[in-house]
Amino acid sequence: MASNFPGSERQGHPLLHVQKLSKHYVRGREWGKSVAVTAVCDVDFEIHAGQTLALVGASGAGKSTVARCVARLERPDSGEIWLDGTDIARLNSRDLLPIRSNIQMIFQDAETSMNPRFSAAEVIEEPLQIQGASRSERRDIATAVMREVGLPAEWLKRPVLEFSGGQQQRLAIARALSTRPKMLVLDEALSSLDLSTQAQIANLLLDLQSAHSMAYLLISHDLTLVARMADVLSVMSDGRIVEMGATQQVIADPKHAQTQRLLASARAAESKFDLASGASA
Amino acid sequence: MSYLGRRLIRAAFLLVGVSILCFLFTEMAPGSFFDEMRLNPQISPETISSLRSRYGLDQSLVVRYGRWLRSALHADFGYSIAYNAPVAPLLWSRAKNTLLLATTGMLLTWLVSIPLGVWAAARSGRMLDKSVRVASSLLVSIPEVVIAVALLAIVVRWRVLPVGGMTSMDDEGLSQWARLQEIASRMLLPTIILTLGESAIIVRHLRASVLEVLDTPFVQAARGLGIGRMRLLFRHVLPVAASPAISLLGFSLAGLLSGSLLVEVICGWPGLGPLILDATLSRDFYLVIGGIMLSALFMVGGNLVADIMLLACDPRIRTGALDAR
Numbered sequence: 001m002a003s004n005f006p007g008s009e010r011q012g013h014p015l016l017h018v019q020k021l022s023k024h025y026v027r028g029r030e031w032g033k034s035v036a037v038t039a040v041c042d043v044d045f046e047i048h049a050g051q052t053l054a055l056v057g058a059s060g061a062g063k064s065t066v067a068r069c070v071a072r073l074e075r076p077d078s079g080e081i082w083l084d085g086t087d088i089a090r091l092n093s094r095d096l097l098p099i100r101s102n103i104q105m106i107f108q109d110a111e112t113s114m115n116p117r118f119s120a121a122e123v124i125e126e127p128l129q130i131q132g133a134s135r136s137e138r139r140d141i142a143t144a145v146m147r148e149v150g151l152p153a154e155w156l157k158r159p160v161l162e163f164s165g166g167q168q169q170r171l172a173i174a175r176a177l178s179t180r181p182k183m184l185v186l187d188e189a190l191s192s193l194d195l196s197t198q199a200q201i202a203n204l205l206l207d208l209q210s211a212h213s214m215a216y217l218l219i220s221h222d223l224t225l226v227a228r229m230a231d232v233l234s235v236m237s238d239g240r241i242v243e244m245g246a247t248q249q250v251i252a253d254p255k256h257a258q259t260q261r262l263l264a265s266a267r268a269a270e271s272k273f274d275l276a277s278g279a280s281a
Numbered sequence: 282m283s284y285l286g287r288r289l290i291r292a293a294f295l296l297v298g299v300s301i302l303c304f305l306f307t308e309m310a311p312g313s314f315f316d317e318m319r320l321n322p323q324i325s326p327e328t329i330s331s332l333r334s335r336y337g338l339d340q341s342l343v344v345r346y347g348r349w350l351r352s353a354l355h356a357d358f359g360y361s362i363a364y365n366a367p368v369a370p371l372l373w374s375r376a377k378n379t380l381l382l383a384t385t386g387m388l389l390t391w392l393v394s395i396p397l398g399v400w401a402a403a404r405s406g407r408m409l410d411k412s413v414r415v416a417s418s419l420l421v422s423i424p425e426v427v428i429a430v431a432l433l434a435i436v437v438r439w440r441v442l443p444v445g446g447m448t449s450m451d452d453e454g455l456s457q458w459a460r461l462q463e464i465a466s467r468m469l470l471p472t473i474i475l476t477l478g479e480s481a482i483i484v485r486h487l488r489a490s491v492l493e494v495l496d497t498p499f500v501q502a503a504r505g506l507g508i509g510r511m512r513l514l515f516r517h518v519l520p521v522a523a524s525p526a527i528s529l530l531g532f533s534l535a536g537l538l539s540g541s542l543l544v545e546v547i548c549g550w551p552g553l554g555p556l557i558l559d560a561t562l563s564r565d566f567y568l569v570i571g572g573i574m575l576s577a578l579f580m581v582g583g584n585l586v587a588d589i590m591l592l593a594c595d596p597r598i599r600t601g602a603l604d605a606r
Contacts, residue, residue: 073505093507100507112498115517127506 013085014046015182015215016070021079021089023065039065041239043079047232049182050213054220054230054247056262062239063219067187070217071105072096084182101131101179108188110168114160114175120146121156124175131179145174149204166197173204183215190225202229223266227251235259288588292581299577300353303570304346313338314362314564336362338566349567358574359567363560368571372553376575378447379545379552382468383537383579386475390533394480398487398526399514405492413484420481425540429474429547436470443467445549471548475540479533486529490522497521520594527590534583538576 021043024036040062047053055063068074070081072088081089088099104127107113114123124145125138133141143153149170155163163171169189176184186205190198202225209216220226226233227247234244235258243256254260315333318324333339337348349359358368401413420428436442447464494500495518503517545554557572559565 071505073501093509097507100505105502105505107498107502109498113502115499115503115521117520126503126508130507130509 012048014082015049015084016047016217017080017082018043018045018066018070019080019082020044021066021069021076021081023062023069023074023076038239040069040076043236043239043241045232045234045241045244047183047215047217049215050209051232052209052216052218052230053232053234054218054226055234055236055241056220056223056226057236057258058262059221061236063236064187065239066236067105067185067217067219071103071185072100073105097130101127102181103183103185104176104179104181105185105187106169106172106176106189109192110165110172111160113172114168116161117159119157119159120151120163120171120174123160123171124156124178127175127179141178142174145177148177148208149174166193166201169193169197169201170204173201173208177208180212181214183217185217185219187219188221189218191220191222198225205229223251223262224270235262284592285589288585292585295581296574296577300350300570300574301346303573304342304349307566307569308342310564312564314566316564336360349570353574358571361560361565361568361571363563363565363568368567371556371568372571372575375551375553375556378550379538379541379554382471382475382545382550382552383534383541385468386472386479386537386541387534389472389476390479390483390537391530393476394483394487395519397480398484399491399519399522401484402488402491402495403510403514405488410488413488417481417485420477421485425474425478425543426547428477429544432470432474433547442470444470447551468550471541471544471550474544474548475537478540479537482536483526483529483533487522487526490525491518494518494522523594524591527587527594529587530590531584531587534579534586538579538583542576 021040022038023040024038026034027037043062043066045053055066057063065074069076069089072081072091076089079089080087083099083103086099088096088103091099118126121139121142124142125133128138128141142156146153146156151167151170151174160168160171172189184205190201193201205216206229208214216229218226218230230247232244233247233250234241235250235256236242237256237258243250243254243259250259251263254263315329315338318329318332319326330339337345340348352359352367356369358372360366361368361371364371397413401410404410433444436444443463443466445467447467491514500513500517503513508517541550541552542554542557544550545552546558549555553572553575557569560568560572
């Protein structure tokens with residue numbers, strides 16, 4: 001499977017190429033020896049510009065660890081993460097700084113992912129400030145990305161806490177867009193939103209993707225959402241990728257037992273939902 | 282009504298409550314200022330009873346409280362029997378010294394605690410953090426008296442610092458600058474004792490709340506943006522982590538004052554501590570009550586200062602989000 005990635009029939013080099021990524025955590029000590037837990041083991045995948053790869057799996061399967069390693073919030077134990085021609089897996093924080101603008105992460109809970117003391121402008125402009133943009137440059141970009149995510153530019157002065165849940169997620173996307181990244185890591189970015197807001201944000205993300213041909217790494221447990229957004233679907237179980245392929249194909253013909261289980265539970269939830277809405281109608 | 286207005290009214294009620302309790306408890310305590318006079322055969326019982334009526338001690342408790350309240354409104358706070366003078370000026374001349382000691386102690390405490398707490402949290406589990414934790418739990422668990430007496434013994438034995446009083450006996454001929462130096466050197470020991478005990482508590486609290494904030498998603502997100510360690514700690518983490526520490530400030534101010542009374546007695550600092558101790562031992566009724574009221578006032582004032590600081594730096598209080606909960 002490692003050599004023949006789905007989607008590799010596309011032209012040119014992939015934007016992101018992850019090879020043999022592994023990460024262990026130390027879970028306390030017993031009798032003076034540290035006990036390691038393997039979170040991710042030998043994960044390989046690649047994403048092209050303008051493409052979305054979804055990682056699905058039960059909780060604890062290692063999806064978020066992959067996301068955190070790719071966004072370099074964690075340092076992987078071994079493996080390579082090639083982003084746009086550079087292996088970022090081992091870079092130290094100083095060398096990472098210029099690369100950070102190319103890859104941005106959006107978190108599950110937008111509210112807690114932003115400093116509660118900051119205004120919208122401060123939230124959006126901080127990454128630019130770190131990258132060394134001038135004040136007027138920052139203000140221009142902040143106004144532009146606010147429009148892009150569908151928020152009025154006058155709201156820049158408002159404190160983050162005054163935004164609603166959906167608006168906060170838009171703000172988080174605006175922050176991520178401010179450095180014009182080539183890649184977004186969406187770690188359950190839509191899970192905490194109600195269904196109609198979720199649909200709006202999903203549309204926004206799809207529009208932004210086609211406008212800037214960004215690549216998305218989508219971490220989710222929601223197969224309906226994944227079916228709508230992802231080109232490639234990979235299923236994780238116990239820290240490994242157990243199945244990967246074009247989204248429609250995997251959903252139509254799941255090979256691995258874990259995939260079948262996930263699909264079955266998604267369908268069960270869906271039919272329950274149908275029953276409930278049928279009863280109330 | 283505004284947040285501050287409510288706090289002020291609450292503070293006023295609190296002070297009235299404290300004064301009532303004060304009267305009740307001092308009344309219940311056995312003995313009075315004139316007990317020793319009674320033992321003296323040369324003073325006739327008539328003299329004593331006329332003295333008692335002069336100071337109003339023969340009246341009922343309610344009448345005495347009313348008279349005290351009236352005198353408090355005139356800023357006298359009753360009359361000291363031992364000093365034969367109104368209580369307020371007596372207290373004030375000593376309170377200045379106590380305030381000097383306590384505020385210096387507090388400034389030093391925060392100057393030490395904030396960097397140490399943040400630093401220990403940022404390097405949690407490393408050597409520095411471990412030593413801070415051990416040192417602070419030692420200091421928290423040893424009573425302040427023991428620390429004070431031990432330090433005093435060391436200082437006296439090695440003659441490192443002058444101890445006792447504020448200035449030396451022959452300070453008349455000294456220049457302003459030399460006087461200041463003299464006061465500073467005599468203040469050093471009591472200040473250090475106060476700072477040690479208080480900062481141990483604050484460092485522990487600050488370390489815990491910084492650790493908690495370091496774990497929140499927005500700090501992770503900020504790390505992901507490539508924000509450097511110093512900016513992260515002091516621009517993102519500390520303002521959020523400071524809220525619980527600031528509420529602690531009110532208590533620490535009150536704690537410093539009550540702590541300083543003790544330290545003053547041990548180090549011979551001419552503040553409220555020795556005055557109140559003497560007044561209590563000689564049953565100088567109104568002076569005791571005045572002293573207690575003053576320390577209650579400091580406590581209330583300290584909490585008020587903390588509330589105002591919280592108001593300034595926590596947006597949730599301004600918008601009333603916390604009251605709505």
